[in-house]
Amino acid sequence: MSLASRAESSSHTSRALERGSGYPEGCPSPLKAQAREQREGGAERNPGRSRGAARSKDRKAERSWVRYPASLALIGLATGASWLLRPILEPANLVMLFLLAVVISALRWGHVAALVAAVSGTVLFDYFYIPPLFSFAISDVKYFVILTGLLTVGLVTSTLAGQVREQADAARRREAYTASLYAFSRSLAVVNRLEQIFEVVAHRISEIFERPVLILLPGDGGLAASFSSPGIVFGEEERTLANWVLNHGQPAGSGTQIMSGADMFYLPLTASLGVVAVLAVKAQHEEESMFPEQRQLLEAFVSQAALATERALLEQKARQTELLQEADKLQKALLNSVSHGLRTPLASIMGTLSSLSEDQAMLDEVTRRELLDNAREEAARLNRLVGNLLDMTRLEAGTLRLKVEHCDLQDVIGAALAQLREASRRRRIAVDLPADLPLVPMDFVLIAQVLVNLLENAIKYAPAHEPIAVQARLAENDLEILVVDRGVGIPQDNLHGIFDKPSHGARATGTEGTGLGLSICKGFVEAHGGRIWAEPRADRGAIFAFTLPRHANTANPRR
Amino acid sequence: MDNNGPRILVVDDEQAIRRFLRASLTAHGYSVYDACTGEEALQAASSVRPDLIILDLGLPGIGGVEVARCLREWTQTPIIVLSVREQEPDKIAVLDAGADDYLTKPFGLGELLARMRAALRRATKQGNGPVFAAGDLKVDLAQREVLIRNRRVQLTPTEYDLLKALVGHAGRVLTHRQLVREVWGGMSYEDVVHMLRVNVSNLRRKLEPDPTRPRYIVTEPGVGYRLQTEP
Numbered sequence: 001m002s003l004a005s006r007a008e009s010s011s012h013t014s015r016a017l018e019r020g021s022g023y024p025e026g027c028p029s030p031l032k033a034q035a036r037e038q039r040e041g042g043a044e045r046n047p048g049r050s051r052g053a054a055r056s057k058d059r060k061a062e063r064s065w066v067r068y069p070a071s072l073a074l075i076g077l078a079t080g081a082s083w084l085l086r087p088i089l090e091p092a093n094l095v096m097l098f099l100l101a102v103v104i105s106a107l108r109w110g111h112v113a114a115l116v117a118a119v120s121g122t123v124l125f126d127y128f129y130i131p132p133l134f135s136f137a138i139s140d141v142k143y144f145v146i147l148t149g150l151l152t153v154g155l156v157t158s159t160l161a162g163q164v165r166e167q168a169d170a171a172r173r174r175e176a177y178t179a180s181l182y183a184f185s186r187s188l189a190v191v192n193r194l195e196q197i198f199e200v201v202a203h204r205i206s207e208i209f210e211r212p213v214l215i216l217l218p219g220d221g222g223l224a225a226s227f228s229s230p231g232i233v234f235g236e237e238e239r240t241l242a243n244w245v246l247n248h249g250q251p252a253g254s255g256t257q258i259m260s261g262a263d264m265f266y267l268p269l270t271a272s273l274g275v276v277a278v279l280a281v282k283a284q285h286e287e288e289s290m291f292p293e294q295r296q297l298l299e300a301f302v303s304q305a306a307l308a309t310e311r312a313l314l315e316q317k318a319r320q321t322e323l324l325q326e327a328d329k330l331q332k333a334l335l336n337s338v339s340h341g342l343r344t345p346l347a348s349i350m351g352t353l354s355s356l357s358e359d360q361a362m363l364d365e366v367t368r369r370e371l372l373d374n375a376r377e378e379a380a381r382l383n384r385l386v387g388n389l390l391d392m393t394r395l396e397a398g399t400l401r402l403k404v405e406h407c408d409l410q411d412v413i414g415a416a417l418a419q420l421r422e423a424s425r426r427r428r429i430a431v432d433l434p435a436d437l438p439l440v441p442m443d444f445v446l447i448a449q450v451l452v453n454l455l456e457n458a459i460k461y462a463p464a465h466e467p468i469a470v471q472a473r474l475a476e477n478d479l480e481i482l483v484v485d486r487g488v489g490i491p492q493d494n495l496h497g498i499f500d501k502p503s504h505g506a507r508a509t510g511t512e513g514t515g516l517g518l519s520i521c522k523g524f525v526e527a528h529g530g531r532i533w534a535e536p537r538a539d540r541g542a543i544f545a546f547t548l549p550r551h552a553n554t555a556n557p558r559r
Numbered sequence: 560m561d562n563n564g565p566r567i568l569v570v571d572d573e574q575a576i577r578r579f580l581r582a583s584l585t586a587h588g589y590s591v592y593d594a595c596t597g598e599e600a601l602q603a604a605s606s607v608r609p610d611l612i613i614l615d616l617g618l619p620g621i622g623g624v625e626v627a628r629c630l631r632e633w634t635q636t637p638i639i640v641l642s643v644r645e646q647e648p649d650k651i652a653v654l655d656a657g658a659d660d661y662l663t664k665p666f667g668l669g670e671l672l673a674r675m676r677a678a679l680r681r682a683t684k685q686g687n688g689p690v691f692a693a694g695d696l697k698v699d700l701a702q703r704e705v706l707i708r709n710r711r712v713q714l715t716p717t718e719y720d721l722l723k724a725l726v727g728h729a730g731r732v733l734t735h736r737q738l739v740r741e742v743w744g745g746m747s748y749e750d751v752v753h754m755l756r757v758n759v760s761n762l763r764r765k766l767e768p769d770p771t772r773p774r775y776i777v778t779e780p781g782v783g784y785r786l787q788t789e790p
Contacts, residue, residue: 376667383665403781406753408760414771415780431771439753445647445781 067109071117074101079124091129091143095150098125102154103161111162118154122147180208181300188308197312198227201305205281209298214264214280216242223278232264232282241266242278249275254283255295265295267302271310279305337515341385345378380422384456388516391449395523402446402527406439409479413470415444416451423459428467437472440479442548446524453517454483454544462487462541478530478547486541490534498534521546564588565679568609570600570626571641572618576664580613583668589675597621601629609636611678613671614658616642616649624653631657637678641666647781651734654782660731661782677730677788691726693788696766696775698726705766712765717742721758725776725786734783759784 078101082094098121106114126136130143138144187200194217202213212229223242225234241259245252245266252258253266262283269277279302352375356368363371394400413431417424451470458468462485469484490498498515499522525532525546532546567589569580574595581591592607594600597618604612612630616623627638640653640661650661659681660674689701697706700723705712714722724741725733733741735755736748742758743751759778763770777785 379665406756408756410760410763410771411756411778414773415778417772418777419780433771439756448780 067113068116071101071105071109071113072120074105075117075121075124077101078121079128082125082129086129091125092146094129095125095146098122098150099153099157103157106158106161110165111158114154114158114161118151118158121154122151125150177297181297181304184301185304188304191308192312192315194226194309194312194316197305197308201279201301201308202227202229205279205298205301208301209281212282214238216246216278216280218246218275218277226277229282232280237262238264238280242280245278246275251295253280267298269302269306269309271306273310273313276306276309276313334516338385338389341516342382345382345385348378349375349382377422377425384419384452385516387449388453388520391520391524392516395520395527400446400523400527402443404441404443404528407442407444407447408439409433409437409472409481412442412444412448413451415448416455419448419452420455420459423456426464427459429455430467430469432469432471434472434474437474437479438550440548440550442528443524446527447548450521450524450546451481451483453521457517457544458483458485458487458542461485466541474550475547477551478549480545480547482543482545484537484541484543486537489536489540490542492536495534495536499532564590565610566590566592566607567675568600568603568607568612569593570597570603570612570618570623571595571615573615576615576641587672597623597626600626604630604634604636610682611675612636612638613675614638614640614653616640616646616653624649624656627653627656627658635682637682639671639674639678650779650782651736654732654734655736660785661779673789674730680788681728681730691729693729693786694774698722700726707766714762714765715758717754718758718762718765721755722762725784729786730788732779732783732785736783738783 075098078097082089082097085094085097102114102117102121105117123136126138126147127134130147131139138147184200184204187204188197191197191200198215198217202215205211206213206229212232213227214225214229214232214234215227216223216234217226218224223239223246228234241252241262241264244258245268249268249270250258251265251267253262253264254260255265264280264282266278266280268275269279281298352371355363355371410431410433413433417429417431455468455470462468466486469482471482471484473480473482499518521544522532525548529549530547532544535543535545537543564587567584569577569584569591570593571577571580572595577593577595581593584591592603592609594603595618597620600612600614600618601621603609614623614626618626621629623640623642627640630636630638637660638658640650640658641664642650642653642661643664654661659678662671662674689699691698691700695708697709698704699706703719705714705719705722720742721738724738727741735752738755739746739748739751743754759776760770763773763776766775767773775787777787779785
């Protein structure tokens with residue numbers, strides 16, 4: 001009796017736990033089924049095989065609280081039927097009815113119910129049918145044999161029936177585990193990026209094991225959390241333990257020999273590269289530690305995750321190498337175009353100086369003037385190029401600090417025109433602004449530089465007699481500024497790449513220039529939270545336009 | 560005649576710049592002395608007693624800003640700063656420290672000579688006189704009258720104060736902060752800097768023939784404004 005009652009009470013706890021978890025009906029939770037078994041089962045369970053989910057039909061039968069009363073009722077029925085058949089049948093034959101009840105209990109309600117039936121049946125049979133009637137005493141040895149037979153057959157039947165059921169359950173659980181592992185590896189197969197993989201891993205593991213998950217990736221600054229479920233604290237102690245796992249490639253933490261007092265269980269994600277990451281799951285308080293079966297499943301999940309992580313890391317590395325090569329190529333292209341851009345103006349300056357000092361007698365006044373003007377323009381261009389290089393460096397180093405103040409666009413355009421005095425001397429630049437333009441927040445110097453670069457670009461690509469226009473339009477949220485020329489225009493396929501840093505052939509159209517100016521424009525405008533683009537003009541020429549947000553909160557905060 | 564012109568102290572650590580300035584300024588009738596460090600500059604300033612100092616910002620040892628500050632402790636000799644482009648905060652610092660003007664390297668000689676003339680004029684003619692005239696612009700501080708081509712221009716009181724501040728330092732650059740202090744007195748810079756921009760814009764609309772290409776009130780990007788004396 002005591003065995004049955006213990007089973008009963010523990011199964012109550014199990015049901016209570018299940019109700020509390022809110023796990024959806026019909027959705028297999030391998031761990032819960034397993035935990036329940038663990039509690040009900042007892043020592044004879046084979047830990048290696050007993051993982052998996054019980055299917056809902058059996059679960060309902062098992063779960064329903066009626067199974068022990070039902071088996072008792074069945075025994076009661078057998079007792080009643082025997083009473084009716086007593087005049088016809090010997091007690092030795094009546095035993096068959098009790099055995100039938102035990103077998104039915106075993107098949108329908110499991111081996112604990114069968115045990116209940118066997119024991120209670122033996123007691124009842126003794127009481128009602130073994131002389132002396134209505135007492136537990138046994139008068140004859142042959143009745144003792146009958147009773148012993150009944151009890152033994154009952155016990156054996158219940159054990160056998162239980163084993164059959166368990167094997168079926170185990171098969172189903174294995175199937176469920178295989179299915180969940182399969183689903184896991186399938187969902188890992190479709191993601192490539194590391195963050196996605198970690199999300200899938202963390203999501204799946206925390207769903208199936210119902211515990212918060214933490215994934216740590218080693219980086220330059222040591223282990224860093226790549227994914228963390230809410231409520232996880234990653235402190236100094238956790239870091240130490242995770243580092244140990246990373247270095248030793250062995251699990252640690254709760255439920256292991258190493259730091260078993262920790263409140264998380266740490267597993268290394270080991271692949272052919274070694275330990276690629278560390279995964280930690282929170283230990284739950286109602287269980288002292290993880291069951292070995294759970295841990296095996298977790299380890300299976302983790303080795304899948306390790307493979308996927310390694311794949312992503314290798315891919316990432318390959319991409320980085322490619323990027324590095326690309327950057328290297330770009331660097332060379334930039335260096336080429338910069339040295340070209342520096343030498344061209346220097347050549348004309350040096351040429352002018354040498355002809356002035358050496359051939360002075362042969363030069364008339366007009367030629368001398370022309371040479372000098374040209375040299376001065378070239379020197380100004382050289383100066384702007386150096387400025388651009390400095391700006392580029394600031395942009396690339398990320399040290400650009402905006403000093404955003406409310407500025408008068410007309411003032412900004414005026415400053416840009418003043419800087420271009422030498423280059424724009426022979427050009428017509430029309431400025432056309434709305435009369436009631438309000439002040440707009442921007443960094444005066446940087447936006448003036450953007451205009452200088454755009455205007456210089458227009459001067460370079462438009463014939464000298466064609467006018468260049470600077471216009472502005474006020475929209476609800478931003479200010480749009482346009483530099484319009486009637487030059488050679490832009491090839492359609494270069495509209496987007498035109499703001500990139502110079503690469504091979506991108507701007508090698510015969511006119512000098514490094515292409516640096518436009519990429520600086522892009523950097524400066526985007527630092528303001530604006531957009532910049534180029535479009536061909538309907539008939540001839542190009543429009544370079546950019547926007548600035550009218551309200552400072554969309555731009556970078558002032559330092 | 561060499562030694563009769565105004566004495567100019569050139570402080571620059573670049574020999575090429577010193578050579579270029581010595582040659583060009585001597586040709587224009589100035590007596591040129593030079594120094595290549597801040598320490599030398601301070602010493603030369605007291606021994607040579609120059610009429611004007613041309614000061615580079617990026618000096619080894621004591622920097623240009625510090626030199627300007629030290630000089631201002633005992634002399635009002637005009638200081639014109641030469642600086643390379645990337646240093647708006649430095650320019651503002653040195654102007655606030657007491658320098659009169661600054662020029663960006665590279666610069667044209669004509670520009671430098673104009674600034675020098677303006678600075679020397681301010682230094683010799685204290686108080687500037689009641690009437691300022693440049694090009695078509697005439698400002699009569701005694702009459703509180705502003706004329707363009709002899710036609711009166713109506714200004715608001717703030718616009719007039721702003722113009723008066725610029726006239727008071729005609730030819731030299733005034734930082735935004737200095738202008739705010741002179742025109743708006745005790746108010747905080749952040750609160751009124753946009754009023755400064757609006758008033759400059761309005762003044763230009765009333766005074767300049769083409770406000771986009773100002774001849775009188777010139778913007779020094781990121782630093783401040785200057786009233787041109789030789790438009």
